[in-house]
Amino acid sequence: MESRDRERDSTRINERIRAREVRLIGADGAQLGVMSPEAALELAEEAGLDLVEVAAAANPPVCRIMDYGKYKYEEKKKKAGGKTKGSELKELKLRPGTDEHDLQFKLKQARRFLLEGDKVKVTVMFRGREMVHREHGYKQLDRVKELIGSLAATESPPRMEGRFLSMILVGNREEIARVKKVEAEAAKAAEAAAAQAPAREDAKPGPDAGETHA
Structure with a gap:
């Protein structure tokens, strides 16, 4: 599934960036200068984020450190014309x-977000050799779905984006209304x-209650 998704997506990220050197912008918008894509990717990995080529035609190409999965979601929401206005994406x-x-502690947060009407993006972050065992990430997401139960449905199924495995949960309106009422x-x-x-x-009787005085 990941390979098919990437075929449809022409944006180059992480190891797919083949330029000899790139101009790097940090996650906070800071200009980090020109360097090899390997050095830029190392900085992205240290931040637990992706390296994304945002201006391929520039010389050298411009890359930015960001959460690529979240970036794609926000772009999709903009193209939809703000149909999901009023609902935020929490992560x-x-x-x-x-x-x-x-996990139980984090799920309390997710439950609160869902009850407030927000969508929740659940992301499993992999580092280094953890990428070899992606099945552990899928197990975590399965556990989240099990614990959230009928409070939410999966709007976007688990999908790999760089070193991030994510899914998006959207609240079940009927169940949310029932829980709020309870x-x-x-x-x-x-x-x-x-x-x-x-x-x-x-209403409790005092110590002198019931005594008869002469």
Whole structure:
């Protein structure tokens, strides 16, 4: 699937950049000068991002360090004419070795984003030799889908973009409405219980209650 996606995408990224030298722009927009594509790719890897050729016709070609998957999503959203206006794309970053405790913590964030009406891009970042075992990344995404359950559906299935394996989750409106209703009722019940607690304390008989005085 990755090879077919790249055939449709003419943008050169990472190892596909074949120029002898490139002019590099950092992730923050800073001009980092002219260097070999190998040196530029090393800087991108250190930042956990991609090296993307943004001006192939320039001499030398201009490359930028960025999250290519997120860049493509934003471009697609612009071309769609802002149909998804009002909904933001939040990102959840994992590693192939993210443990269950950290995963549960991050999923609380994802759940909150979905309940607020945002989409969530779940990304597994690979470094170095981790790319050899991409199946660990797919397992992480499968675990995320399992834990999120019916709260969200997969809008964009898992796909490799450079060293990033990503999928996009979109909230299930009916399930979100149900969860919000349950949470609102629970909060209301908790408030009512808290309000009744002082009243019960006041109703308790004092130490002299029931005594008869001569």
